[in-house]
Amino acid sequence: IMIGIYGINSQKDHSVKTTTSEVSRTSNELNALPIPALLEDKNPEEGISDYYLNVQKGTTNFMDDLLTPTLGYNGNYLGPVLKTVRGEEINMHISNELNDTTSVHWHGLETNGPEDGGPRQIIGVNSTWEPSFTINQPAATLWFHPHVIGTTATQVYQGLAGLIIIEDENSKSLNLPDDYGDNDIPLIIQDRSFNEDGAFVYANNMMNGAVGDKIIVNGAITPYLDVKQMKYRFRIVDGANASNYNLRLSDDSEFYQIASDGGLLEKPIESKKIFVSPGERAEIIIDFDKYQEGDVVELLTDTKLVMTFRIGEAAEDLTVIPERLTEIEKIDESLVTSVKTIELDGMGHMVSINGRKFDMNRIDDNVTLGDIEIWEITSNSTMMGKMGHPFHIHGTQFQILSRDGKEPPLSEQGWKDTVFVQADETVRIIVKFNYKGVFMYHCHILEHEEAGMMGQLEVIEQ
Ligand code: C2O
Ligand code: CU
Ligand code: CU
Secondary structure: OHHHHHHHHHHHHHHHHHHOHHHHHHHHHHOEOOOOOEOOOOOOOOOEEEEEEEEEEEEEEEEOOEEEEEEEEOOOOEOOEEEEEOOOEEEEEEEEOOOOOEOOEEEOOOOOHHHOOOOOOOEOOOOEEOOEEEOOOOOEEEEEEOOOOOOHHHHHHOOOOEEEEEEOHHHHHOOOOOOEOOOEEEEEEEEEEEOOOOOEEOOEOOOOOEOOOEEEEOOEEOOEEEEEEOEEEEEEEEOOOOOOEEEEEOOOOOEEEEEEOOEEEEEEEEEOEEEEOOOOEEEEEEEHHHOOOOOEEEEEEOOEEEEEEEEEEEOOOOOOOOOOOOOOOOOOHHHEEEEEEEEEEOOOOOOEEOOEOOOOOOOOEEEEOOOEEEEEEEEEOEOOEOOOEEEEEOOOOEEEEEEOOEOOOHHHOOOEOEEEEOEOOEEEEEEEOOOOEEEEEEEOOHHHHHOOOEEEEEEEOO
């Protein structure tokens, strides 16, 4: 069935493009990379921020003259960027203007359970949620999205997601590209399918989750960005429901990865490709200095277009890629109090963790506040087949000790909150629980999470 729908879509798109050339006036604008606005702090007091988010319905013009019904925070699709600094006290004011319950989960944020915004912090229709928390973690790119049982996947698919940028003294001292919207650009990468009338097609293929046939970045289909001949930092978020992205540049040139989920890596890593699975982030720096005005370079996932960089004029560039970015203290293995096993099983609806499906009334795991644990996470292949799962834990950042007994790649030697566990692979992570309350851990393929591939852990003060 799904193949049929995709087929109709691509035919339709093709015919629209070739028959109505006057539409190209708007198609240029349609394809410019949208830069999400910065969320405004309404509190004039230094050190305390008050932020307002409305969860609302809207319509978005993705292609031609078609309007797609979408959801957004303070807008039609996606949301503004909450840019803040370590130490800041934040009061959030969130109102739900949908006809449905929602929640706002701060993915990657280290905070207590009641402020986490998971399935236990539901915001009713026409209700508000006003959590407060203090930013107490290193500079990083985090994100936020809904997390209500039964509607997480569809609400994200319709557009609910936004970015959090945390800075700290160290990140500000490094002279990295950090002018938001100028040389510091978020790339929220997703994929979506559309109907002939422009509406989204939510095609959960039952095995791998909902995958779309069009790549969308910051809410525009395979957009372009005009860049100068200088360094740009891109904050990449895999905001897809279910897709992994294997990102590289069309000329196979090198860029630098400087951060993983939970913050800066110790040193920049020169690489030609990066892999992100749903929920993961990576910050990279591309230096466009080596190109000429008029050059075009594409960002691809495997061989598929993600977006295009159009190289413009030369520019003075005072930013640097320092040899050393930060210091990451290794969590001390000798302090581990328990070693736990996480078995990820199945595909489609037949998914489970340690043989069980999610139950809101069951705490799967108890942890003492401040404890350090090792989790051994395995993706088991079953009779249905093999697949990997992006495994995520709320409220903490962990470190990867090994993949199948081998040292993880350099890009995974920083802070992580989501790790892709390949089929038949065992990933050992070390994690410290510094915040109290009930937290989720789950597969970040949202259709797997919805099908019950999620558990709850409770961190209790002794
Ligand atoms: Cu991105 Cu349970 O979250
Ligand atoms: Cu999360
Ligand atoms: Cu999964």
